[in-house]
Amino acid sequence: xxxxxxxxxxxxxxxxxxxxxxxxTPTTAPIIITSHTSTPTQTPSSPFTDTITPTLSxxxxxxxxxxxxxxEATISSAVFPxxxxxxxxxxxxxxxxxxxxxxxxxxxxxSKTLRVYRTSLPGLPNxxxxxxxxxxxxxxxxxxSVDALYDGGQMIHVLINTQAGEVKDYPFDTVTNTxxxxxxxxxxxxxxxxxxxxxxxxxxxxxxxxxxxxxxYWTSNDHILYGAYTYNSAANTLVPNTxxxxxDADGNANHPVLAISPRDGSMTTAWVSQTSDPAQILARxxxxxxxxxxxxxxxxxxxxxxxxxNGINIDQGPSLLIDQAxxxxxxxxxxxxxxxxxxGRIHYVMNNGxxxxxxxxxxxxxxxxxxxxxxxxxYIIGHGHPLNPTCKSMNEICTIQKNETWASPTxxxxxxxxxxxxxxxxxxxxxxxxxxxxxxxxIFFMTPYDNSTVYYGRLP
Numbered sequence: 519x520x521x522x523x524x525x526x527x528x529x530x531x532x533x534x535x536x537x538x539x540x541x542x543t544p545t546t547a548p549i550i551i552t553s554h555t556s557t558p559t560q561t562p563s564s565p566f567t568d569t570i571t572p573t574l575s576x577x578x579x580x581x582x583x584x585x586x587x588x589x590e591a592t593i594s595s596a597v598f599p600x601x602x603x604x605x606x607x608x609x610x611x612x613x614x615x616x617x618x619x620x621x622x623x624x625x626x627x628x629s630k631t632l633r634v635y636r637t638s639l640p641g642l643p644n645x646x647x648x649x650x651x652x653x654x655x656x657x658x659x660x661x662x663s664v665d666a667l668y669d670g671g672q673m674i675h676v677l678i679n680t681q682a683g684e685v686k687d688y689p690f691d692t693v694t695n696t697x698x699x700x701x702x703x704x705x706x707x708x709x710x711x712x713x714x715x716x717x718x719x720x721x722x723x724x725x726x727x728x729x730x731x732x733x734x735y736w737t738s739n740d741h742i743l744y745g746a747y748t749y750n751s752a753a754n755t756l757v758p759n760t761x762x763x764x765x766d767a768d769g770n771a772n773h774p775v776l777a778i779s780p781r782d783g784s785m786t787t788a789w790v791s792q793t794s795d796p797a798q799i800l801a802r803x804x805x806x807x808x809x810x811x812x813x814x815x816x817x818x819x820x821x822x823x824x825x826x827x828n829g830i831n832i833d834q835g836p837s838l839l840i841d842q843a844x845x846x847x848x849x850x851x852x853x854x855x856x857x858x859x860x861x862g863r864i865h866y867v868m869n870n871g872x873x874x875x876x877x878x879x880x881x882x883x884x885x886x887x888x889x890x891x892x893x894x895x896x897y898i899i900g901h902g903h904p905l906n907p908t909c910k911s912m913n914e915i916c917t918i919q920k921n922e923t924w925a926s927p928t929x930x931x932x933x934x935x936x937x938x939x940x941x942x943x944x945x946x947x948x949x950x951x952x953x954x955x956x957x958x959x960x961i962f963f964m965t966p967y968d969n970s971t972v973y974y975g976r977l978p
Contacts, residue, residue, distance in 0.1 A: 603972035609665030717832025781844035796821030
């Protein structure tokens with residue numbers, strides 16, 4: 519996703535000419551075809567006038583969020599542009615509040631502006647006009663990553679790490695729809711020297727059921743640090759629950775991701791480790807009941823794709839979530855396979871308590887993200903690839919559903935002519951305030967990379 523990098527696929531987007539290569543052979547056999555498709559509308563004069571409606575629909579009766587949303591008889595899928603902005607695979611930039619408003623928090627390449635998009639009315643949006651004009655905040659330095667941590671009530675903590683090395687929390691009040699003054703958590707965050715830095719994931723967090731903010735960030739000396747805070751709303755301060763703890767052992771670590779289990783509140787952290795060649799995905803878990811950290815565990819069994827071309831590993835996740843039973847789910851992409859001349863095979867790794875089990879899928883992408891609904895139905899969302907059995911264009915957004923086995927990729931949305939969804943999705947997921955859990959909601963972006971447009975997508 520994002521900007522493709524290695525050998526074979528020349529993509530020309532406006533003034534960009536970016537090299538991509540993506541090829542490997544399938545490693546899994548069983549394939550189930552889903553029925554989810556979409557068709558593009560006519561080419562718009564502006565990307566903001568385009569509404570693309572996928573054909574999939576569902577007759578599932580939705581669960582209510584807390585506590586007021588009306589029940590629709592039918593929830594349909596949807597996709598349409600929202601406005602300027604971008605998305606990334608590790609952070610969760612989309613939040614549905616307990617009064618059923620939808621919020622999107624986003625930044626852009628080479629911009630100091632944070633934007634907040636909010637639906638004008640409660641309920642599911644279907645067109646660009648369902649969103650109010652964005653709320654904007656001008657930062658002192660360009661954000662690299664943006665993550666939105668919802669406390670389940672009034673506040674959303676907007677975490678950023680910047681090109682100035684700052685790690686900040688901007689508390690956002692959903693009653694007044696305003697940012698409160700920022701809280702600086704650290705000044706040793708990692709930075710990127712290349713021009714195209716978006717996709718260099720550097721921060722991840724989540725609020726637990728006790729209201730504690732758990733934060734993981736990438737440092738300037740390539741370590742991963744963890745901290746926990748309690749928010750004092752009266753003073754607008756974060757009170758540390760612990761000193762920052764280094765969760766990696768040997769450095770050369772980046773792309774941190776954090777997830778909390780809905781089952782027992784345990785917290786799992788994972789990251790890309792480049793201490794060995796090939797690179798690995800490593801993880802460790804904190805058991806709150808015991809107050810102890812596990813040993814560092816290898817997650818990946820295949821060579822993990824890494825590149826310092828345009829930022830750091832910008833086509834890589836990992837994406838991590840934990841289901842209601844406590845099973846951990848993770849995706850990453852594999853390094854180049856020289857027998858086919860490309861990289862990007864999607865790997866799905868699961869740990870139900872018996873250790874990590876890595877499975878290579880018959881699908882390729884960049885920045886694939888995991889999504890889950892209240893029925894524990896798992897999807898992978900990402901752009902297409904020429905080596906896929908279906909959904910072969912890197913310009914389109916695809917979905918892959920897990921049943922007994924993983925299905926073939928299914929087309930979800932095509933961009934307007936002259937644009938591309940060579941993108942990184944961000945999904946709605948948390949253990950606090952996971953409202954309308956029966957509906958998968960996500961965002962992704964449309965090129966050009968230095969002036970991207972954020973899109974909203976929905977799967978019933």
